Amino acid sequence: MFGLTKRDTTLLLVVAVLTIFAPFILNPFPEGSAMAQFNAGYPDLMQRLVIFGIFAIGFNILFGLTGYLSFGHAAFLGVGSYAAIWMMKLLTMNVIPAIMISVLVAGLFSLLVGWISLRRSGIYFSILTLAFAQMSYSLAYSVLTPITGGETGLQPKVNDPRILDAALTEGQNPRANLFGLEMGTSYEMAVGGWIFTFNAGYYIAAIVMLLAFYLSIRIFRSPFGMMLRAVKSNQQRLNYTGLNAKPYTLAAFVISGMYAGLAGGLLVAMDTQVGAERMFWTASGEVVLMTILGGAGTLIGPVLGAGFIKYMENIVSKINKTVLEQWFAFMPDGIEDFFITIVYPFVGKGWHLTLGLLFMMVVIFLPGGLVQGGQKVAGLFKRKKPVDDKPDGKTTPAE
Template sequence: MFGLDKKDASLLLIVAVLVAFAPFFLNPFPEGSAMAQFNAGYPDLMQRFVIFGIFAIGFNILFGLTGYLSFGHAAFLGVGSYAAVWMFKLLSMNVIPAIILAVIVAGIFALIIGYVSLRRSGIYFSILTLAFAQMSFALAYSVLTPITGGETGLQLALNDPRILSAATTGGNIPVPALFGFEMRSSTQWAVGDWLFTFNVGYYFAAIIMLCSFYLSIRIFRSPFGMMLRAIKSNQQRLNYTGLNSRPYTLAAFVISGMYAGLAGGLMASMDPLAGAERMFWTASGEVVLMTILGGVGTLIGPVLGAGLIKYMENIISKINSDILHTWFAFLPDGLEDVVVTLIYPFIGKGWHLTLGIVFMLVVIFLPGGLVEGGQRVSRLFGRKKKAHDPKNATTEPAE
């Protein structure tokens, strides 16, 4: 169905089920218990999971298929956010026009940057994209302050025109909504000690993520995707056969940029503010990490990588030494302090250290990312699979 073979269809189905029931299994611990610290089922983080999932899926279309490592992808995310917030300021608080404009603007931006950068490949391409992204960041941060809000970020104001909808609601700025469904509104469902939150914005972003995921499967399995893979395996040979590979790479770059713009537009829809830091080079690096961590060139990998990094960023970074002391309070005093001192550098603001270690372990022992880990586990426990697995063919170590 949908033109997918059975394997891809079941993968899409698995993702759909995971996403639909995320509020349940991201909140596995009862409220008030010591483990509630690790619950991730609150709207903001769930939205981030799927939005960065879209970002990483898009990045994977470029990096996973063509092998071109763009180090400036965050610029498209930022441009998308700015476009979306401007739509909220000028047109209406409906998220649809905002997201459409975000995708279009990011696409045009990607076309310009891609046209220039794709004249080179390999490290030169990476550096060119990095340079463009840093230029965009610097422009957004200071020179273009009237358009981007500079350091403060672009925000909504009470006196924005919003020509298609009411400029204010009860003396306050209206919130982004989809035909009356406010993105931030949530429903809580208490089952015993458990509390599950269902958020409109999350499900809206999730549906878009599923569509993006489906589109990405179609691209992977299409002749176009095959051509992109040919570029990755040997671009020179492709050129010698008389094919011009530039239009293909440019198309992949623009598609990938539009995915990033979509993610940026969604981010602005969930939280109507666009800041220049979104375009900083560390943000571009983050999506590279997500993709490699999950598995370059695999379908589901980037989504898993995005989830893992966002989880660590939001959950591990919030553990502070007081919390550690309560966890290890059962130990004798001296021992407790030793244990806390040993763990402390890896939590709180030290979450980058933990991320670095996880990243190193994955790259060294699981070059195919989390997806390869999953495959190894399933091979260990599952029945003998047929020797040729089409997905294994795509798990290649990161460059």
């Protein structure tokens, strides 16, 4: 189906079902219960999960396939965001032109950065991309203030030109919309103790993510994707086989830059503001972590990694001392204090510590990321099953 093999179609459908039912899946605990703070089914976080999923899917096309490690992809996300917000200021609050222009501008910018950075490989390539991203960040903060809003950033104002939209009266706020459907629109469904929120912005982002994911499967399975894997495997052989590695890597770089721009445009569509900190090097580092944590070079890995990190960032960081005291309240006083002291550094503001430890464990024990972990678990179950479903002993050949 959709020009994919059976296995890839299954994967796509599973991801589609998960994203469509995410408001249920991410809200497993009833409202008001002690576990309710682990619920991630609120619009802002769900939007971030899928948007950063897109960012990581695109990054994986470059890093996962070619092995070129870019440390500057946040720059493309930032540039895409600025482009989108200017569309909203000048043209219309409709998100379609904003998202389209963010992809286009990020693509052009990544063409320039890639064309220069890809003159080198390995660590030198990484440093060049990092330098470009930090330069963009500094410029956005200083000389480019007229375009970027400097420290205050940009957001749509009532008196912006917006030539396609009707003028707003004083007191009205410009809201991002899709032909009138506002991104912030939500429908809440209460079932027993649970409240499930269905948000228009989330579903639009989710559809874009599914399209982006589908496109990445096609790229992975195409001759182009195979050439990119060949670049990673043995660039020397590729050159001596009459293939020019440079345009292949540049195309991968631009495609991943466009994915980053798409993510940036969607971020603006959901939350109409941009600041330069979006381009800071830690943001570039985050997408590297997402991809490696989930499993670089795998299809679903980056989405998992992005979801995992964004979930931790928003949920684990919310756990504070009061919450811990509630959890351990059943213990005798002395032991309770002891446990709180031990756990406290790993939650709240210390969530990075937990993430760092997890990242180390994944890199050491599961170099293939969470996907490899999943495969290992699946392997354990398979071995227990008797082999009766395939009597001829035939196995499907690797793709």
